[in-house]
Amino acid sequence: MTALTVSDVDLFYGAAQALRGVSARAESGKITCILGRNGVGKSSLLRAVTGHLPIRKGEIALDGEALAGAPHARAGRGLAYVPQGREIFPLLTVKENLETGYARLPRKERTVPEDVFELFPVLKSMLSRRGGDLSGGQQQQLAIGRALVTRPRVLVLDEPTEGIQPSIIKDIGRALQYLRDEKGISILLVEQYLDFCRELADRVYIMDRGEIVHEGSAESLDDPAVRKHLTV
Numbered sequence: 001m002t003a004l005t006v007s008d009v010d011l012f013y014g015a016a017q018a019l020r021g022v023s024a025r026a027e028s029g030k031i032t033c034i035l036g037r038n039g040v041g042k043s044s045l046l047r048a049v050t051g052h053l054p055i056r057k058g059e060i061a062l063d064g065e066a067l068a069g070a071p072h073a074r075a076g077r078g079l080a081y082v083p084q085g086r087e088i089f090p091l092l093t094v095k096e097n098l099e100t101g102y103a104r105l106p107r108k109e110r111t112v113p114e115d116v117f118e119l120f121p122v123l124k125s126m127l128s129r130r131g132g133d134l135s136g137g138q139q140q141q142l143a144i145g146r147a148l149v150t151r152p153r154v155l156v157l158d159e160p161t162e163g164i165q166p167s168i169i170k171d172i173g174r175a176l177q178y179l180r181d182e183k184g185i186s187i188l189l190v191e192q193y194l195d196f197c198r199e200l201a202d203r204v205y206i207m208d209r210g211e212i213v214h215e216g217s218a219e220s221l222d223d224p225a226v227r228k229h230l231t232v
């Protein structure tokens with residue numbers, strides 16, 4: 001079983017501390033959701049996990065073995081990242097965007113898995129369109145599709161529902177459930193959209209001012225004492 005573990009991690013931007021002794025765990029076949037108000041450190045935590053930001057203290061490990069080095073080295077260990085704002089290539093076609101996921105794959109595995117098109121049929125019908133011509137929701141599907149091309153064991157997503165219409169949010173939710181249940185992928189996501197987490201998450205963490213202030217089941221989000229960490 002794959003488990004991503006974050007143990008006692010501190011992270012700084014210059015003198016400003018963004019993560020304070022953060023510990024969390026994301027297991028295979030589970031959706032782990034990180035919630036919290038704006039600016040509490042959620043994206044910093046994901047960027048520390050993916051290797052986009054250095055940590056000052058603590059350890060991040062996959063299956064008990066330290067995850068270190070640059071993002072591409074971590075991708076080689078099975079980590080895929082869908083960043084906030086999606087970061088697809090606007091001038092490349094949908095097909096070319098998907099193919100950017102090939103870089104780390106052995107030549108014989110350089111295909112787009114068929115389930116990407118089953119999960120997001122719109123991508124198949126738009127293969128030759130430029131990424132920049134897609135709607136925000138379609139770009140999010142493309143960003144997830146591109147991550148899946150790398151055959152990840154751990155999928156890390158930063159606010160996948162941000163600015164996206166409800167019907168596509170449903171499609172994304174269904175896709176994440178499929179990846180959890182049928183593929184056994186460990187999914188770690190940051191969300192502001194409480195109902196999305198409430199519906200999907202197996203485990204939730206709430207952050208406040210760089211710290212984890214709550215860990216529990218999705219149902220624990222119904223507790224007013226827990227909700228107070230999320231109200232502005």
Ligand SMILES: Nc1ncnc2c1ncn2[C@@H]1O[C@H](COP(=O)(O)OP(=O)(O)OP(=O)(O)O)[C@@H](O)[C@H]1O
Nearest residue numbers: 013016017018036037038039040041042043044045
């Ligand atoms: N590049 C940076 N340089 C300096 N400080 C930063 C930088 N990025 C983030 N911060 C600060 O670190 C803290 C945590 O930011 P982070 O983006 O991780 O929070 P967040 O919970 O993901 O917020 P949001 O929901 O707004 O994305 C904030 O106080 C933020 O201002």
